[in-house]
Each structure stands twice: as C-alpha cells, then as structure tokens.
Amino acid sequence: MGSAPFGVMLVNLGTPEAPTTSAVRRYLAEFLGDPRVIDLPRVKWLPILHGIILRIRPPRVAKAYASVWQDEGSPLLAIGRRQQRALKARLAARLGTDIPVELAMTYGKPSMEEAGLALRDAGVERILVLPLYPQYSATTTGAVFDRLARALSPCPHLPELRFVRDYHDHPAYIEALAESIREHWETHGRQPRLLFSYHGIPKRYAEAGDPYPRHCETTSRLVAEALGLEPEAWQQTYQSRFGREEWLKPYTDDTLKAWGVEGLEGVDVISPAFAADCLETLEELEVENRGYFTEAGGGDYRYIPALNDRAAHIDMLASLVEQHTQGW
Template sequence: MSTGPVSLRPAGHPPVQKPRIGVLLMNLGTPEGTDYWNMRRYLKEFLSDPRVIEVPKAVWWPVLNGIVLTFRPSKSGHAYKTIWNEERNESPLKTVTRAQAEGVARALEERYGAEIVVDWAMRYGHPAVAPAIQRMKDQGCDRILLFPLYPQYSATTTATANDQAFRKLMKMRWQPAVRTVPAYSDEPGYIDALARSVTRHLEGLDWTPDLVLASFHGLPKLYLDRGDPYHCFCVKTARLLRERLGWPEERLRHSFQSRFGKAEWLKPYTDKTVEELARSGVKKIAIIAPGFSADCVETLEEIQGQVRDAFMAAGGEKFTYIPCLNDHPDHIAFLTGMVERELAGWIGAARKAAVAAE
C-alpha cells in the first residue's frame, strides 16, 4: 500500500528547487539620490555605455570625464530634485516600475499561483539586472523572460537592457533558458491603452486642445543612418494612435525631445515645435509621451517644466501633459497579456517539471 510519493533522488542529494518561471521587467535607470556624487555615478554608468554613446572611447572618454561628469551632475541633480519622490526617497521611475512589477505579479499569481516569479530591475543604477537574475535562479527559475519596458525598439534601450542580462548569463555555470519580449510599438493593446488615456485626460479638462503632440525621446540622427529602426517605430505609434482616436492628421503630430550635445538629432524637436506652434496661432496643446512606459525626469521635469515654459513664453495659453500609462489597470492588463503570450509553451511545461521534481 502506497504511503505517498517516493523520491528518486539518492540519499544525501542536496535539496532541489521546484522549477519555476521568472519574468524580469527592465527599465532604463535612476540615480540613488539627487546629490552630485550619486548623479555622477549614475551618469558615468549611463554615458559610458557604447550602445548609448557611439563615439570612439579615445575621443569620448576625455570629454566624459573631463567635462560632462564635472558639470552635468549638478544640473541633472537639480532636475531630479524637482520631481523626486520624497516619501520613498527615490525617483518616480523607480516608484512606478516597482508598482508595475507588483501589478503584473498579482495578476499572474491569480492565474498561475506560485509558478511564475516577477521581479524588476534597472539597466543603469539600482536595483541592478544581474542580482535580479540571480534571485530568480535561486528561487528555482530555470526559464526567464526578459521584458525591456521600451515600446519602440532601439539599440540604445531594448538592446542594451538585454545585453546587461546576457552579461550575467555568460558568468553562470547553470544558465536558465531565456526569452526576450519584443518591442511593442504597434501592439493593439498598447495603442488602445494609449488612446483611452488620451480620452480620459481630455475629458477631465474644461478646455479642448487645438492639437496633441506625441513627444518621443530623441536619438542622434547618425544612429538612424546606421540602421537603428527607432524613428520608424515612433512615427508608426503616433500614426496608429491618431487613427485609433479617429482624428485627422493635423490633430495629432509627433516630435522628439531630450537632445544632448551639438550633433543633429531626430527631428522635429519638441521644444522648437511647441514654440513654432504657439507663434503660428496654436494656443492650447496637450502633450503625451508614448515612448515612455513610466513617468520620469524626461516627462515630469522636461515636458511639464521646460517644454511647457517654452510654449507659454512663445505665446501659448493652455498646456497639459497626459501622463504615461504607468501602473494604470489598462497598462497592467496589457503587460500581463504580453507576458502570457511570450510564455506560451513554458507555463504548462514548468508545471509538469515541478510535479516530476517532487
């Protein structure tokens, strides 16, 4: 008469974790504080990445260490200080990314129990990617899905986030199997969530914008010339959003922000565009940032501060910023759906493996 499951492992065999699946949400990064040295550490890691700065090291290194890291930390620190989450003592990007991971984790736990482990990390700064992958491995994850939270693919974002995960994997004796989530610039669920966010926001105003501007993070034009597809994905997102809203072409336009240095970047530039709009008679505008999955210094300080000021100074009268999707239920549902789609074939296999390991 059977008294229960019989272990097939020999006596003295070390404990074996039940196989699980890991999901790692990855965003760009954040400094740990707004002071000079925290900002300097963050900027040095970020601006030392050859995926971000495609300039020969012999040329860029003296500029970075001799000029940029001398003066930029104080300026960037001031910008971060204006939007800092004082309650948690962290940047809004960290606050929102954590909330996104927690939201996706709750949704997956409701459907799959403890089979899936959800964690989050930053490409630059903390929490770092490598420790997150190790935590998943320690919890029995023999399959990991990497999810860079960048709707529009670029080598400077999606690729470098995955690179960082692969660097950790290269050092692991027992690697988990890995998949990566593709960029989602034209996913219907993403476009629908953006459209609903626009509609909700505009319905809450007591005025109607003459125009909505979709502002994406900029990129040096040279990167486009070398084959980076980011520009095309941004333009497509803006077009699909406009079509989903049922608007004519003149009601929603696109632009690019956050340029750095003297080189030509993707055009039209957001700051120049809002100035030209104001001078041409457009007095009321709304701006949305569809390239950001979470609000951050580029949206909360740059758009709501610098860009707004540029528009008003040029003769604008009404300005509003439409927040990122952040951890809104629409966004959590979309992210969860993307995870489930990309885990196809893994979820059931992990469950069977867990049973067999008992």
C-alpha cells in the same frame, strides 16, 4: 526549488540612487559610458565624458531630479515597483499560479545581477526578459541585451531565456494609450492639438539601421487612428537631445516654441516611449517644455501621464508575458 514555470525580469533604463551630485555623477558615468548610448570611439569619448561632462552636468541634473524626487525614490523606481507588484498579481490571477516578477535597471540599482539572483532563489530556470521600451532602439533595448549578457557571463548554469524585442504596435498597447488620452480629455477637456513626443536618438543611428523612428511613427499613427484624429490635429516630435550633432527631427522644444509664437490656444502632450513617468516627462516635458510654449505666447499646456501602473497597461504587459511564454 520552487515550482514556478518561469519568471519575469522587467527592465527599465535606470536612475541615480539619490538626487545628489555624487549619485548623479555615478549614474551618468555608467549610462553615458555605454557604447550603445554614445558610439564614439572610447579613446575620443571617455576623456570628454570624464574630463568635461561629468564635471559640468551632474549638479544641474541633480537639481532636476530633486524637483521630482519622491519618498520611495525617483519616480521611475517608485512606479517600476508598482508595475512589478501589479504585474505579479495580474499574472497570478490570469494563470492561477505564482509567477516571480523582478524589476531591474540597465544602469544603477536594482541591477540585473540582483534581479537574476532573486529569480534564481525563487527556483526559476526560465526567464522572460521584458524591457519596458515599446519602440525598439539599439540605445535602449539593445543595451538591455548587452547588459544582460554581462550579468550572466559569470553564471556557470545559464537559465533558459526569452526576450521581448518591442511592442510598439501591439493592439492592447495602442488601446491603452488611446484610452488614457480619452480619459484625459473627459476630465480636462480637449486642446486643439495633440503632440506625441518621443525620446530622440542621433539621426545617424537611424540612418545606420536603427528602426526606432519607424516604430515611433507607427505608434503615433495607430493611436491617432484609434482616436479618429484628422492629420492637422496631431504631430510627432522628438525630445531630450544631447550634444551638438543632429538628432531625429522635428524637435519637441522648437515645435512648441513655434506653436507658441503662432498663438496656438492649447496643446495636449503625451510621450508614448516612456512606460513610466521619469525625469524626461515630469521635469522636461511637464515643466521645461511647458515654459517654452507658454512664454512664446501659447495657451493651455497639458501633459498626459505615462501609462505607469494603469490597469490597461498592466493587462497589456500580462498579455505580452503570456504570448512570449507559450510552451513554458
């Protein structure tokens, strides 16, 4: 057995294995079939999912994935692998010992079972689970917890576990975001308005107690304060809604269209909810929403990339690991 005091399981949402209709259909079936994501009664939702949605959406979503696909796979997976390697190196430098770090996805591959087996083979008996979701939501971090429980259910000898719930107001996370915005402004110039766009959730989820919008609001406020922004210089919105029910507002696309109609000279857009660039940022924000803004009459539109494997982001993740593994 190895001598590592613990291992780290980095977890993100997931990705199809290829930008094809069949691969996207398999991925969406798992993702949208999770009650944490769509909480409708199974007897009502599953016929809709399999009878309508999985027949209509996969070709369009596959085309979107094809537009951002990389040699290493989907952007989320490629960046996740870089984050995994960078965090492993940073922990070795800071702790003076080799700490196994594995990447897992809630849906698709690499699965939690695969990551868990790799950590076990490395001799790890203590695992810190680090979901790459700064703001907690039952639809994301909660789903990681459920999926991990299912992955461990056949295990006769459970590892000792710790779980990072969120880091939406962590000082190093806030500063990493602020630093990335400052660097973007230094390189590209600053637009009249900064938009914080977060992935949305149905409004009734928040009304039932999901703290996600409060976490998003805190993140935006703290970053705006770190940048010294006046209230009129920034706004927070929500993107990526699905279905017909009301989601958290204001909506990103509607806001950008309205700003375009107003003739806003320019906007910088960042999405703090995403630890790695993915379809929702590279295609939806950078391409689709750019079109909404400019076609409505808006000026310059500039997307500020996710933190990805920036040094400040990896340092923050390493700090989280050290914080949550005290005593191990």
